[in-house]
Amino acid sequence: MARVLIVVGSRRKGNSYNLANILNNSFANSRISSDIITPGNQKIYLCTGCMDCDKNGVCDFKDDMEENINLVNNAEVIIFITPTRWNTLSGDLKIFMDRLNPLYSTKGLKDKKIISLVIGSKKRDEYSLDGAMTSITSFIEGCDAKLIYKAYFDECLDFEDILKQGEHVDKVVKDIIKILE
Numbered sequence: 001m002a003r004v005l006i007v008v009g010s011r012r013k014g015n016s017y018n019l020a021n022i023l024n025n026s027f028a029n030s031r032i033s034s035d036i037i038t039p040g041n042q043k044i045y046l047c048t049g050c051m052d053c054d055k056n057g058v059c060d061f062k063d064d065m066e067e068n069i070n071l072v073n074n075a076e077v078i079i080f081i082t083p084t085r086w087n088t089l090s091g092d093l094k095i096f097m098d099r100l101n102p103l104y105s106t107k108g109l110k111d112k113k114i115i116s117l118v119i120g121s122k123k124r125d126e127y128s129l130d131g132a133m134t135s136i137t138s139f140i141e142g143c144d145a146k147l148i149y150k151a152y153f154d155e156c157l158d159f160e161d162i163l164k165q166g167e168h169v170d171k172v173v174k175d176i177i178k179i180l181e
């Protein structure tokens with residue numbers, strides 16, 4: 001099982017996808033094992049809020065979240081990559097987080113190391129990306145996990161805009177590898 005699980009919050013082959021692949025390839029070069037999942041492209045039912053999982057730590061739905069929860073349990077570090085959408089995290093990532101509720105009652109995310117990477121089209125000083133970051137850090141607080149690193153990529157609108165920020169991407173990748181080694 002991989003040490004790092006990269007969760008991509010956008011289903012298009014855009015900036016989050018590109019960043020996830022750069023990280024994955026750089027990890028492989030540094031002999032750090034990683035998996036990538038894109039919940040938006042998987043079969044994941046919406047949480048109905050039935051709360052059955054609070055009783056036994058298991059969701060009644062049979063879908064891709066069964067394997068995702070195995071991957072989460074086995075990962076030492078989870079990297080969330082989200083596009084900013086309306087000043088918050090993507091809906092795909094929120095749906096994924098809601099379906100992690102079976103791990104709430106079992107405290108399965110307690111002390112899990114989390115890295116949060118936020119992408120958006122606006123400039124960093126326009127607040128918008130902070131809203132996305134805050135929504136992820138609030139999730140982290142809610143499940144008692146640990147934020148070990150965070151980074152922002154602003155002014156990314158088109159699919160490959162993030163690739164124009166090579167220096168910043170390189171720095172973030174190096175920072176993360178340093179933390180993981």
Ligand SMILES: Cc1cc2nc3c(=O)[nH]c(=O)nc-3n(C[C@H](O)[C@H](O)[C@H](O)COP(=O)(O)O)c2cc1C
Pocket residue numbers: 010011012013014015016017082083084085086087088119120121122123128129156157158159
């Ligand atoms: C519905 C929607 C809402 C968005 N809202 C914001 C926003 O509030 N702030 C921002 O900076 N960018 C916003 N964007 C732009 C995306 O964050 C940006 O295009 C990002 O690079 C998309 O990442 P992706 O290529 O990984 O999908 C929005 C995009 C969409 C589709």
